[in-house]
Amino acid sequence: MKFLGAVVLTVLLVNASGCVQTENSSALDGSRYDDIGGSAAFIAARTIITNNCTASGCHPDMAAATEDDYISANRLVPGNPEGSTIYNYLQGSTGSGPKSMPKNASALSSADILTIRDWVQNAQ
Numbered sequence: 001m002k003f004l005g006a007v008v009l010t011v012l013l014v015n016a017s018g019c020v021q022t023e024n025s026s027a028l029d030g031s032r033y034d035d036i037g038g039s040a041a042f043i044a045a046r047t048i049i050t051n052n053c054t055a056s057g058c059h060p061d062m063a064a065a066t067e068d069d070y071i072s073a074n075r076l077v078p079g080n081p082e083g084s085t086i087y088n089y090l091q092g093s094t095g096s097g098p099k100s101m102p103k104n105a106s107a108l109s110s111a112d113i114l115t116i117r118d119w120v121q122n123a124q
Contacts, residue, residue, distance in 0.1 A: 042067045045119035048112045049086075052102045067123055078123035087120050 038046070046065075054063040070076035070086065077083040089101040091113055102108070108116075 038067050039119075039122065041115075041119040041122050044115050048108070048115055052105065052108060052112075056102060056105065058103060071123070076120055076123055079121060081117045081120040084120045087116055090116050 049059075049062055053059045065073075067076070071078060075084065075086045081087040090108055092100045100107075
């Protein structure tokens with residue numbers, strides 16, 4: 001019985017002391033999970049863009065794009081959703097914009113469109 005108690009105690013101590021990862025475990029993690037920064041609105045929008053635009057292979061250049069990259073590529077006009085290419089194209093997925101993106105895929109949800117709009121509206 002003492003042996004079993006010692007094993008349980010050892011397992012508990014090992015779990016309590018070493019299971020929480022607080023930093024990258026290897027150099028590969030840093031490149032795989034690169035943090036490009038940005039506002040919470042940008043990160044939320046980037047998740048939608050990654051899931052619907054880059055993962056499909058249509059716009060791989062957008063995978064590591066920063067908010068400044070969207071601005072310099074004329075895809076985003078900060079504070080002006082209606083003047084921003086990215087918002088207009090994605091809004092087109094609902095049938096109310098000039099183009100329909102994502103191509104050959106389901107339309108984005110109204111919530112996703114609103115998230116993109118909020119990001120563009122609050123971009124700096």
